[in-house]
Amino acid sequence: KAGVTQTPRYLIxxxxxxxxxxxxxxxxxxxxxxxxxxxxxxxxFLFEYFxxxxxxxxxxxxxFSGRQFSNSRSEMNVSTxxxxxxxxxxxxxxxxxxxxxxxYFGPGTRLTVT
Amino acid sequence: xxxxSQHNHHVILSEAxxxxxxxxxxxxxxxxxxxxxxxxxQHLQLLLKxxxxxxxxxxxxxxxxxxxxxxxxFNLRKPSVQWSDTAEYFCAVNGKGGxxxxxxxxxxxxxxxx
Numbered sequence: 001k002a003g004v005t006q007t008p009r010y011l012i013x014x015x016x017x018x019x020x021x022x023x024x025x026x027x028x029x030x031x032x033x034x035x036x037x038x039x040x041x042x043x044x045f046l047f048e049y050f051x052x053x054x055x056x057x058x059x060x061x062x063x064f065s066g067r068q069f070s071n072s073r074s075e076m077n078v079s080t081x082x083x084x085x086x087x088x089x090x091x092x093x094x095x096x097x098x099x100x101x102x103x104y105f106g107p108g109t110r111l112t113v114t
Numbered sequence: 115x116x117x118x119s120q121h122n123h124h125v126i127l128s129e130a131x132x133x134x135x136x137x138x139x140x141x142x143x144x145x146x147x148x149x150x151x152x153x154x155x156q157h158l159q160l161l162l163k164x165x166x167x168x169x170x171x172x173x174x175x176x177x178x179x180x181x182x183x184x185x186x187x188f189n190l191r192k193p194s195v196q197w198s199d200t201a202e203y204f205c206a207v208n209g210k211g212g213x214x215x216x217x218x219x220x221x222x223x224x225x226x227x228x
Contacts, residue, residue: 003157004157031213031214033214033215033216035216035218042218042219042220042221043204043206043216043218043221044218045215045216045217048213048214048215050213055213055214056213056214056215058215090158092158092214094214096214101214102160102163103160103214103216105150105157105158105159106157107157108157
């Protein structure tokens, strides 16, 4: 069974630009969560989508947004990039059959903002 | 707001030594608790989880953790570490009924020397 895939794996953007990251969950998983990982702040929750609806949201500014499609694939968008947005962005999916729901993480997208 | 504290940021052990990594959480409700591991160059993966019942839970690769409710702790243990256990270990918590929003600790970098 294929794992969680994220594209692209690496990205370099300039301050002020916007970026879209993509996540394909494990087949059959309907919950997709996004996390930001930085050396200073560690792993921080961005948002979670379930059946195309945002179910949870972390404490990030409105420049960070996401969506989920009917096939459970998810995208996150960051507008007006800042240097501090440089991070590893992780996507995780969950089957939600029996609690607690195990989340399976993808390899991440390494975003560098210059 | 929920938070997770991992007091050991870097741990260096010799092979066959015993391991205990501390994790304390703060949350105003019932929680699910997790330990994740990130081996060099690999994805985050689940080591073990606690939902309810026996407070001593066993995970993969000989790891176990004990939930002590009165101390708000969920410490990870392994009786005898191997060089292949070199990795970063993350404790995480989410509230029951709160979807898949995980709050992570800052991580503990474990290095096992031969």
